[in-house]
Structures are given as structure tokens and as C-alpha cells.
Amino acid sequence: MNTVIHAIPFARPEFDAAELRAVGEVLSSGWVTQGPAVARFEEMFAGRVGARYAVATSSCTTALHLALVLAGVQPGDEVICPSYSFIATANAILYAGATPVFADIERDTWNIDPEDASRRVSARTKAILPVHQVGLPADLDRLAHLEARGISIVEDAACGIGSTYRGRPIGSHSNLVCFSFHPRKTISTGEGGMLTTHDPAFAERARRLRSHGASVSALSRHEAKGIVFEEYRELGFNYRMSDVQAAIGIAQLPKLEGWLARRRAIADRYDAAFRPLREVQVPARPPYAEHAFQSYGLLLTSACHHDRNDLLHALADRGISCRRGIPPIHLEPLYLNRYGPASLPVTEEVASRSIFLPMYSSLAEADQERVIDAVTGLLSQST
Numbered sequence: 380m381n382t383v384i385h386a387i388p389f390a391r392p393e394f395d396a397a398e399l400r401a402v403g404e405v406l407s408s409g410w411v412t413q414g415p416a417v418a419r420f421e422e423m424f425a426g427r428v429g430a431r432y433a434v435a436t437s438s439c440t441t442a443l444h445l446a447l448v449l450a451g452v453q454p455g456d457e458v459i460c461p462s463y464s465f466i467a468t469a470n471a472i473l474y475a476g477a478t479p480v481f482a483d484i485e486r487d488t489w490n491i492d493p494e495d496a497s498r499r500v501s502a503r504t505k506a507i508l509p510v511h512q513v514g515l516p517a518d519l520d521r522l523a524h525l526e527a528r529g530i531s532i533v534e535d536a537a538c539g540i541g542s543t544y545r546g547r548p549i550g551s552h553s554n555l556v557c558f559s560f561h562p563r564k565t566i567s568t569g570e571g572g573m574l575t576t577h578d579p580a581f582a583e584r585a586r587r588l589r590s591h592g593a594s595v596s597a598l599s600r601h602e603a604k605g606i607v608f609e610e611y612r613e614l615g616f617n618y619r620m621s622d623v624q625a626a627i628g629i630a631q632l633p634k635l636e637g638w639l640a641r642r643r644a645i646a647d648r649y650d651a652a653f654r655p656l657r658e659v660q661v662p663a664r665p666p667y668a669e670h671a672f673q674s675y676g677l678l679l680t681s682a683c684h685h686d687r688n689d690l691l692h693a694l695a696d697r698g699i700s701c702r703r704g705i706p707p708i709h710l711e712p713l714y715l716n717r718y719g720p721a722s723l724p725v726t727e728e729v730a731s732r733s734i735f736l737p738m739y740s741s742l743a744e745a746d747q748e749r750v751i752d753a754v755t756g757l758l759s760q761s762t
């Protein structure tokens with residue numbers, strides 16, 4: 380008898396009738412570009428993350444670019460960021476015309492190492508871009524002293540929705556925080572991003588810059604009594620989110636707490652299974668942060684004699700889709716050819732010895748059991 384083993388995906392966005400209905404309503408309204416749904420999503424999002432303002436964008440990458448422009452980053456400036464991140468983190472720095480300066484990460488949290496970052500500050504450093512990698516907040520307090528030196532903090536919270544730092548949500552701390560709604564994130568609008576701030580001037584300028592620098596938004600012109608002409612005083616971009624995407628976001632937000640609880644329960648179960656194993660290190664849970672588990676990653680310790688990529692292949696053969704750790708940005712040809720090698724030993728070690736397991740809120744218990752059995756079984760095999 381042939382038993383078909385179904386594939387377990389690595390990640391899965393969660394959509395149901397609520398999103399379908401919301402999109403249908405926007406399509407029937409006839410207003411599909413940035414409009415009333417975007418405004419409503421921004422208001423809801425700002426409330427959820429404890430920011431005064433939220434400005435929706437086409438992606439987290441474009442939000443990061445806007446945030447760096449708002450921070451005054453210009454050609455010739457340097458911005459410090461981790462190399463252990465998705466390439467968009469550093470690309471946004473290049474879009475602003477500045478030079479990324481990569482800092483190493485901590486071996487346990489996989490977030491930027493504040494001491495190493497401080498050592499890399501120069502007279503040209505304009506901003507620092509800590510990443511809340513896979514939903515674990517970076518230690519913001521240990522970076523705060525840089526602000527006194529005129530260095531802006533721009534948080535890459537692409538994976539940070541639902542994370543908390545010292546009891547408050549990510550989004551409530553700094554003046555420039557950027558989120559992603561890519562389908563691999565905890566809530567998704569297909570593509571999309573959000574910039575949050577407490578500063579009304581930043582919010583106003585971000586709203587202009589995301590729409591070609593227009594002094595008046597299309598919605599305000601539409602709602603105005605009489606004719607209103609917009610003006611363009613500085614170079615802006617088309618970084619708008621559409622109302623179709625925002626409608627999906629509005630339907631997703633009320634489900635966030637349930638999804639976070641599920642992700643944390645899944646992480647607890649993985650932890651309980653893997654903590655006793657000498658071959659792996661489970662994700663850090665520092666006392667200052669609550670992890671949102673956008674992803675769940677294991678580090679293969681020196682007691683593990685298996686090659687990480689062999690494990691990935693063996694898991695794929697068993698129908699389990701996993702991912703390698705995050706490839707360091709400084710080793711990508713684009714960056715290596717421009718800036719040459721960098722000394723980032725922890726980044727390179729973590730990147731070559733980490734493995735990310737399936738993590739999404741609808742991961743069934745039986746499927747998680749299959750993942751746990753497969754990983755523990757493979758690790759117990761001799762090489």
C-alpha cells in the first residue's frame with residue numbers, strides 16, 4: 380500500500396472569507412488605489428503598535444528608504460546595520476546614497492551586537508539600523524547612547540509585528556520603525572509595509588514622499604470642496620499601498636493576537652523537544668523581549684557533526700520544507716565587489732550553522748510532530 384505523505388510548507392499566509400469579503404468591498408467601491416482603506420489600516424496599525432502615526436507603503440523596503448531620508452541620510456553618510464539580515468536592509472541604505480557599515484551580531488540573539496556597532500561608529504555615521512531578526516527585538520537600550528551623538532535609530536521591524544521590548548510593543552519606542560506585510564510575515568497584505576513614528580512632521584513628509592512628493596493626497600483632493608491643485612516641492616517616489624492591500628490588512632489585524640499565541644505555542648513545543656539535544660541551540664529568550672516567532676531557527680552547535688545543507692536536503696526528502704540561516708549581506712557579490720570582505724565572525728558562523736523550521740499559525744500538531752521526529756531522528760544518526 381502506498382501512503383502519500385503530504386508536504387509541510389515552510390511558511391503560509393493565513394487568509395479566509397474575511398479577506399475575500401474585504402477585497403470584494405474595495406473593488407465594488409471603485410476606489411482601489413491609496414484611499415480610505417489605507418487611512419483606516421494606518422489608524423488601526425498605529426493603535427496596535429503604540430505609535431502616534433503610521434504611514435502605509437508598498438513594502439518594508441520602501442518604508443526603510445523613506446525612514447532613512449527622514450533621518451537626513453545623504454550621499455557620503457554611513458549607516459550601521461547587521462549583515463545578518465535580508466538584503467533589503469542594506470539595499471535601503473544604498474537607495475539613500477549612503478554606505479552600509481556592517482556590525483556583527485550576538486551569538487545567542489542573532490541581533491546586532493551593540494558593542495561591535497559602537498566600535499564601528501565614525502564621524503560619517505548618520506544612522507543605525509537595528510533589525511528585530513525573525514521577531515526577536517534587538518536590545519534598543521544598549522543602542523540609545525548613540526542618539527546623544529546625533530545618530531538616528533531606524534528600526535527594521537520587518538518581522539517585528541507583535542514583538543515587545545521591555546513590555547511595550549515594537550513600534551512604540553523609536554521615531555522611525557518599519558514593518559513588512561510580505562506573505563512570510565505574521566500578517567500579510569500580499570506585499571506592503573508600514574512606517575511608524577511619533578513625530579507629526581515625519582509623518583507628514585513621509586505621506587508626501589510616498590506619493591511623488593505631492594503636497595495634497597489624491598483622497599484629500601477628491602474629498603475637498605472645490606478644486607485643489609497639488610504642488611511638488613521635492614523629489615518623491617511611488618511607494619503607495621493600494622486600498623486593496625489595506626483592506627486585507629484591516630481583515631488581518633484583528634486575528635493577530637490569536638496568531639501570535641499560536642506561533643508562541645508552536646515555538647514552546649519546538650523548544651521542549653530540542654532543548655535537551657546537545658547538537659542544537661534553541662532561540663534565545665532574553666528577559667527584555669517577547670519574541671513574535673516570525674520564524675523559528677536552530678543553531679547547530681559544535682556537538683553537531685551534520686552538515687547543515689545535508690540536513691536541509693534530508694528534511695526536503697521527507698516532505699518538510701526548511702530554510703538555511705539568513706545569508707549574510709556582506710558576502711553577496713553586490714556588496715563583496717563594492718566593499719570587499721568584512722570581519723564578521725559571529726555572523727558567518729551563525730549563517731552557516733543555522734536552520735529554520737516550518738512556522739505558521741495553522742501548522743497542525745501532527746505536522747509539527749513530524750518535523751520534530753525528522754529533525755531529532757536525523758541528528759541522532761551518525762555521520
Ligand SMILES: Cc1ncc(COP(=O)(O)O)c(C=O)c1O
Binds near residue numbers: 464537561571
Ligand atoms: C529584516 C527584513 N528587512 C526588510 C525586509 C523587506 O521587506 P519587504 O519584502 O516588505 O520589502 C524583509 C523581508 O523579508 C526582512 O526580513
